Amino acid sequence: MPIDKRVKSAAEALADVADGATVFISGFGGAGFPNGLIRALRERGPKNLTLVVNSATHRFSLTHELIETGLVRKVICSAARGQGKDLSPFERLWKAGKIELVCLPQGTFAECIRAGGAGIPAFYTPVGVGTELARGKEVRRFKDRDHVLEHAITGELALVRADTADLYGNLTFRYAQVNFALAMATAASLVVAEVRAVETEPISYQRVQLPGAYVDRIVTVGR
């Protein structure tokens, strides 16, 4: 049977997500949030999730819905501060001790995911040395500079947002939509992409930004 990675709905794409899954969610600053898939994941309702998401509190992302609904046990991110003085759903649950938080420098966060998808278990970085975010981590000196040991992140599910897909799962992105999607798609065992449109002709290799080899399921959600 020829390859066709389309599924009919976001609900169908996420039907087998289990409790306790580590879930990557792409997106940055309003670009590339897979909000259709996030909403469907909330409706599916798996418990004790670990979210790997750059921001736990971004106002344009629906990530907060997973947190508010009580599905999340742990968040790994680089930003966990809500807008304004009032506490966001994340901040409330974190302060109440109901969600564990791992805060990483954004480049370290990205590299942990890249390493996870590239078969590298851990790496040293100069970023964060001597700060609270390096507390308890192994430090080693290379070329007269201290470096911190950081560990790779892998997971069960990645949710990404792209512009177009073809039936093979090859993806293109608009502008800054791409952000964390490439790395996250390499680090998860199941990768689901929501796209604006599916092209029935194969996308030219010159335009493919994420090869279909990394993508398992495609859901068309429109704009």
Next chain:
Amino acid sequence: MQPLNRRQMAWRAAQDIGSGLLVNLGMGMPVHVADYLRSEADVFIQAENGVIGAGALAPPDRADADLVDASSRRITLRPGASIIDSVWSFALIRGGHIDITILGAFEVAHNGDLANWDMRVGDKGPLVGGAMDLAACARSVWVIMEHTTRKGSPRLVEACTLPLTAKGRVSRVYTDLAVVDVTPSGFVVLDLIDGLTEAELAKRTGAPLAFAPDLRVLTAPALPDAE
């Protein structure tokens, strides 16, 4: 004495940026630097989310939610711009390919330590973003900040009291009162605002100051203050 306002501080920093450089601008005051680059300075502005060559803010009819900078502002692209993914973007930063990053800060110590990511406000969560990556790895790390807090405490200090972003990395600070280099022997004032004596600046500073032999007057054109 008329301290510089926020846009004037950004203007002053912009005058020191040479042509052909790759520059990253932090949230808050630093993003205004892009508005005041010298006309002969052909500069690429990098944003952590992968934009290399951020242009002006997009007018409302051209704003696109997929084209944003690291402050979530809807922007345009300059000629020659490109967009890469977050892994590549931070490899660019960590690999030392950013010539200058200009960051906001709460405190800078005279050994170049930087505190700019966590003010410890109530129960708010942490937000580090790309601050540590930029501070640790850009070739030059400059800071724009007011010389003192609103209550008058120095922000240029012997040792940072707030959580550190990076150790020993800041090389220059632009304040509303002075331009200060951070050297192996501590703070050296390059520019000082008119009407303020060296002793008066020292009183507003929490660590020893040296003054450059060719100390200049800190000036900037009239500009409306930034919000």
